[in-house]
Amino acid sequence: MANTSSRTLRLLSLLQTRRYWPGEELAAQLRISPRTLRRDVDRLRELGYPIQAQRGVSGGYQLAAGTALPPLVVDDEEAVALALGLQSAAQSAVEGIADSSVRALAKVVQVMPARLRRRVQALGAMTVPSGWEGAAAAPPVDPGVLTTTALACRDTERIRFSYTPANGQQADRHVEPHRLVQLGRRWYLVGYDLERHGWRSYRLDRLTGPRATGSRFRPRELPAADAAAFVRAGLGSVRSGYDIEVIVDAPAEVVSERIGRWVTVSPVTAARCRVTMTADALEWPIMGLGAVGADFEVISPPELADLVRDWGARFSRAAGPRQGQVQGRGPGQSQGPD
Numbered sequence: 001m002a003n004t005s006s007r008t009l010r011l012l013s014l015l016q017t018r019r020y021w022p023g024e025e026l027a028a029q030l031r032i033s034p035r036t037l038r039r040d041v042d043r044l045r046e047l048g049y050p051i052q053a054q055r056g057v058s059g060g061y062q063l064a065a066g067t068a069l070p071p072l073v074v075d076d077e078e079a080v081a082l083a084l085g086l087q088s089a090a091q092s093a094v095e096g097i098a099d100s101s102v103r104a105l106a107k108v109v110q111v112m113p114a115r116l117r118r119r120v121q122a123l124g125a126m127t128v129p130s131g132w133e134g135a136a137a138a139p140p141v142d143p144g145v146l147t148t149t150a151l152a153c154r155d156t157e158r159i160r161f162s163y164t165p166a167n168g169q170q171a172d173r174h175v176e177p178h179r180l181v182q183l184g185r186r187w188y189l190v191g192y193d194l195e196r197h198g199w200r201s202y203r204l205d206r207l208t209g210p211r212a213t214g215s216r217f218r219p220r221e222l223p224a225a226d227a228a229a230f231v232r233a234g235l236g237s238v239r240s241g242y243d244i245e246v247i248v249d250a251p252a253e254v255v256s257e258r259i260g261r262w263v264t265v266s267p268v269t270a271a272r273c274r275v276t277m278t279a280d281a282l283e284w285p286i287m288g289l290g291a292v293g294a295d296f297e298v299i300s301p302p303e304l305a306d307l308v309r310d311w312g313a314r315f316s317r318a319a320g321p322r323q324g325q326v327q328g329r330g331p332g333q334s335q336g337p338d
Helices: 004-017 023-030 034-046 076-090 097-111 114-125 143-155 227-238 252-259 283-292 302-319
Strands: 051-054 060-063 157-163 171-183 186-193 198-203 207-216 242-248 264-267 273-279 296-300
Touching (some): 004 023, 004 034, 023 034, 034 051, 143 207, 171 198, 242 283, 283 302
Antiparallel strands (some): 157 171, 171 186, 264 273
16 A cells, blocks of 8 residues: 555545546545545645545545635646646647646646636736737637536536537537547547537537536547547548648758747758648748748649749849849849859
8 A cells, every 4th residue: 555645646636637536436546445535535635625525325526626726836826827828838739738738727727716717717818829820820719618628528528519610500519528639720629429429520719618517428439549530530531721841951950949839840861851731821831931041942732832932022022132233234244242
């Protein structure tokens, strides 16, 4: 049996992974008796963690929102900053960061007092994110939608929400949520639609008003290797974007540092690399490639090469002739150093 301190930390970790734990199952996970479990729960309560207990044969425990933050070595201001930072990171395209940020955000919001949740919501609503992606960036996702759907996936709890697909016809959905997937610059919810009797993926920026129903469900078998593969398969059948491939005359590590959060970079030689990405429009990839500060060659698609030529000619005209350069210089005339 683990010592009391490590066992108590393990208990806290388990309580944070589920909305509700039956007492017998929780004791079995910790390999302790129900009586020892009750003592450990009381110890966490003394430390300030709000743990609710349900009595009876099928009784159990759950970590509830409290009137004060648990002792996480953060004060109210730090807790608000932490939640806002996680919300921002959840919108990031950095591989792995967004997924873990959503999980962490869900844990923080679960135990955050109502007064702090209101502050986080107000600050988030009044803050305008900035980035170079411009108009081609994906529509933002409401952090409340992210946390609600993440908790429903974790707790295997059915949810209802309104959804507006590409055809613009809004409809209510009743879904058994399975997983959240971040693909490219968008978030998707994979779940089983109870009214359409089939698996579906939903873009979170088109999803509004998610609400838990309190009804638990037994997880179904997903007809794909994983949730990400399911979303990719669905997008492949309706794809309307561009697959972009470019060779950049700069080392892979340099390009990764500049635009690696949006693209895939693979080395070709020590001084050149291949950049691939998928984009709904061609304008923002050109801006990103221009920000690298190195020459590049467009491999595909031809539409990108045409747009680069068009932008290049326009920018050249806007800059005018170089200082000291004489327009209309004829053959044989010397040209000063560039």
